[in-house]
Amino acid sequence: MSDISGIIFSEYTIHLAILVGLYAILAQSLNLTFGLGQLFNLAHVASYAIGAYTTALLSTEAQWQFVPCVAASILLSGAFSVFLGTIALRLTNDYFAIGTLAFGAVVSSLLINWRSVTHGVLGIPGIPRPEILGLDMYQNSNFLALLLVFVVAVQALYFAISRGPFGRSLRALAEYDQAAAALGINTRLVRNVAFLLSSAAAGLAGSFFAYYLNYIDPTSFAFGEMIFLMTIVVVGRPGSFFGVLLSTAFLVLLPEPLRFLNLDSATLGPMRQLLYSLILFAVVWWKRRSIFPEQREV
Amino acid sequence: MLEILPQLLVNALITGSIYALASSGLALTYGVLRILNFAHGHVMMVGAYTFFFFTVERSLPIAESSILASLAIAVLGVLVLAVFILPFSRGNSLLPLVTTIALGSILEALVSMWFGVSVRSLPLPGAGDSLEFAGVFITPLQVGIILSALVIFAVLGFVVHSSPLGRSVRALAEHPQAAQGLGVSRTKVLLGVFTTSMLLAAYAGVLVGYETNLQPTMGGSYSLKAFAAMILGGLGNMWGTIVGALILGLLENLSIGLDFGGYSLPAGYKDAFAYVIILCALLFRPQGLFGTGERRA
Numbered sequence: 001m002s003d004i005s006g007i008i009f010s011e012y013t014i015h016l017a018i019l020v021g022l023y024a025i026l027a028q029s030l031n032l033t034f035g036l037g038q039l040f041n042l043a044h045v046a047s048y049a050i051g052a053y054t055t056a057l058l059s060t061e062a063q064w065q066f067v068p069c070v071a072a073s074i075l076l077s078g079a080f081s082v083f084l085g086t087i088a089l090r091l092t093n094d095y096f097a098i099g100t101l102a103f104g105a106v107v108s109s110l111l112i113n114w115r116s117v118t119h120g121v122l123g124i125p126g127i128p129r130p131e132i133l134g135l136d137m138y139q140n141s142n143f144l145a146l147l148l149v150f151v152v153a154v155q156a157l158y159f160a161i162s163r164g165p166f167g168r169s170l171r172a173l174a175e176y177d178q179a180a181a182a183l184g185i186n187t188r189l190v191r192n193v194a195f196l197l198s199s200a201a202a203g204l205a206g207s208f209f210a211y212y213l214n215y216i217d218p219t220s221f222a223f224g225e226m227i228f229l230m231t232i233v234v235v236g237r238p239g240s241f242f243g244v245l246l247s248t249a250f251l252v253l254l255p256e257p258l259r260f261l262n263l264d265s266a267t268l269g270p271m272r273q274l275l276y277s278l279i280l281f282a283v284v285w286w287k288r289r290s291i292f293p294e295q296r297e298v
Numbered sequence: 299m300l301e302i303l304p305q306l307l308v309n310a311l312i313t314g315s316i317y318a319l320a321s322s323g324l325a326l327t328y329g330v331l332r333i334l335n336f337a338h339g340h341v342m343m344v345g346a347y348t349f350f351f352f353t354v355e356r357s358l359p360i361a362e363s364s365i366l367a368s369l370a371i372a373v374l375g376v377l378v379l380a381v382f383i384l385p386f387s388r389g390n391s392l393l394p395l396v397t398t399i400a401l402g403s404i405l406e407a408l409v410s411m412w413f414g415v416s417v418r419s420l421p422l423p424g425a426g427d428s429l430e431f432a433g434v435f436i437t438p439l440q441v442g443i444i445l446s447a448l449v450i451f452a453v454l455g456f457v458v459h460s461s462p463l464g465r466s467v468r469a470l471a472e473h474p475q476a477a478q479g480l481g482v483s484r485t486k487v488l489l490g491v492f493t494t495s496m497l498l499a500a501y502a503g504v505l506v507g508y509e510t511n512l513q514p515t516m517g518g519s520y521s522l523k524a525f526a527a528m529i530l531g532g533l534g535n536m537w538g539t540i541v542g543a544l545i546l547g548l549l550e551n552l553s554i555g556l557d558f559g560g561y562s563l564p565a566g567y568k569d570a571f572a573y574v575i576i577l578c579a580l581l582f583r584p585q586g587l588f589g590t591g592e593r594r595a
Contacts, residue, residue: 040392087581093391094334094533095584098525101336102576105522109573113566223518227403234396270410270514277403284396285385292390 014140016253018212021144021151022205024248027232028158028241029201034230035238036162037194038174038292040093042226043084043100046107047077047199049221051206053111056124056216066130070207077203078196085195089188104226111218123217127210137211147208154201159241161197170194171239175293224273231280238292251276304434306555307548312440314547315447316509318540320502321524322454323495329471329534330491333383333394337402338499339520341378345371345500346507347409347514350420367504368497375496379488402517410514420507443505450498451540458536467491471534519569526572529579532586542587546572 026048033039051073058064058072088099111118118124129137137143161167169190172180181187210216228251236247255272263271284291324338335341348370352363382401386393428435458464466487469477478484506512506520527546531538550571579586 038392040395087577091580091584094395095580097334097336097395098529098576099580102522102525102573102580105519105573106570106577109567109570113564113570224403227399230396230399266415267411270407270415273403274407274411277400277407281382281397281400281404284393284400288386288389288393292392 025205029198043104047202051203052210055207073207078200081199310548310551314544317543321527323498325539336398340402340405340517342503343517346503375493419511
């Protein structure tokens with residue numbers, strides 16, 4: 001009996017659970033824009049990075065506490081999405097993809113080059129974990145419990161949104177936006193709100209990521225991360241709540257056995273990248289007729 | 299500050315030529331296929347590494363390496379078109395965006411595993427002595443880059459504008475149904491155009507390898523640069539894209555080279571120019587600098 005609980009509560013399992021929790025927030029929030037809304041948002045990782053850097057800088061250089069840091073991360077990532085949405089949501093298809101890709105690239109470039117603020121490639125070390133209600137968050141099991149509260153909140157929010165009138169509007173816009181507009185749906189507003197919610201949730205995930213690792217640098221927010229999130233949503237079926245949750249757990253845990261092959265990190269990184277991008281392509285190939293609803297035009 | 303201006307202009311022409319070679323193929327493909335290839339920069343990278351494999355790892359002479367690398371890239375082009383692009387060209391327009399992003403990532407991962415992630419460079423035969431013309435320095439290789447770009451664009455211009463093949467390319471770009479109705483084979487033209495585009499990208503990649511260095515992760519930023527050039531010139535407009543590439547080269551070199559009253563832009567921001575150009579162009583002129591038609595964005 002103690003063996004089993006030893007496995008379940010071992011540091012390694014708790015670490016994996018925390019990773020799954022973080023990615024559940026990130027992937028489900030991408031699912032709102034990319035999945036339900038069919039908005040090919042390639043700047044999602046930028047929102048994540050903004051959340052992480054906000055918490056990292058405020059908690060190390062200004063010694064802000066947990067609640068204001070998380071709130072600031074959510075607000076700044078949300079504000080970023082308003083800025084992004086103003087430019088990108090006027091565009092369609094290919095232009096939208098290029099625009100959000102360029103936006104994400106500007107943020108990546110700032111993370112690396114704006115050294116006076118972001119410390120460039122050196123990253124930001126020494127991000128202190130908070131103490132909440134007398135619980136020491138350096139204990140990973142406590143941190144997991146705290147994270148789970150937010151994971152459940154975000155998932156519940158997504159679930160409510162996707163089944164409600166807002167989710168239906170978003171879905172209608174994705175399939176046939178002229179018809180949706182003719183029914184009186186404010187297309188710009190609906191998409192902007194979706195962007196805002198999605199980006200704010202990514203900011204929240206970023207904040208927790210910074211607290212969890214105690215150290216962040218630009219490599220965690222490279223384009224590969226964007227491809228990974230896209231893979232999770234595609235494998236889970238875009239727009240599907242439970243599908244994306246399951247595929248988050250599946251894909252985060254999938255490369256873990258590779259750890260036991262004793263490969264060096266220079267091989268392990270590309271191997272994981274190859275694995276995920278092959279899965280992404282294979283699923284799109286397999287489901288190419290049904291994965292995205294057919295777009296109809298007048 | 300003005301003394302270095304001629305040098306900066308020449309540098310801009312060199313960089314611009316490389317960007318033009320890289321992005322013209324993208325525009326040509328987009329014109330016929332209407333599909334944005336996110337892996338275009340990764341093809342540049344693969345082209346450069348293939349050439350690196352033959353010249354450095356197998357130490358073959360440059361001529362043989364060029365032929366073998368071109369063959370390899372042409373085969374890759376056919377495969378990419380058949381597996382990653384054509385099956386998705388009908389149906390939802392998001393599909394080819396996702397598959398070409400996956401392709402770029404697959405290529406990057408494979409090259410990283412084969413050659414390692416560290417920086418490589420292509421060694422110059424007979425290390426180039428700089429030539430000097432009126433205070434402007436230029437290496438023989440750089441002269442070669444500019445001249446080869448001129449020759450390639452002259453040939454490309456001739457083929458596109460005055461040959462039967464070019465007529466079908468333009469017909470397909472303008473009105474696909476009518477062109478196919480009149481007996482133009484879309485598949486054949488696509489194969490030709492796509493392979494040409496891949497070869498141009500690979501050649502540009504080799505030039506980048508000689509001028510600076512190679513890294514498996516360089517693909518993404520070159521894709522973005524090619525997009526920037528193409529958005530400036532108008533999506534699918536080949537000549538516009540070439541001009542856009544020259545403008546991008548000019549802006550990058552002027553911004554880094556000139557100092558604006560004691561304040562100069564850190565060199566790290568050089569790549570960011572392409573991104574800012576994309577965003578400005580999308581905000582103010584989504585039809586491109588030379589577009590006249592309705593706004594498509």
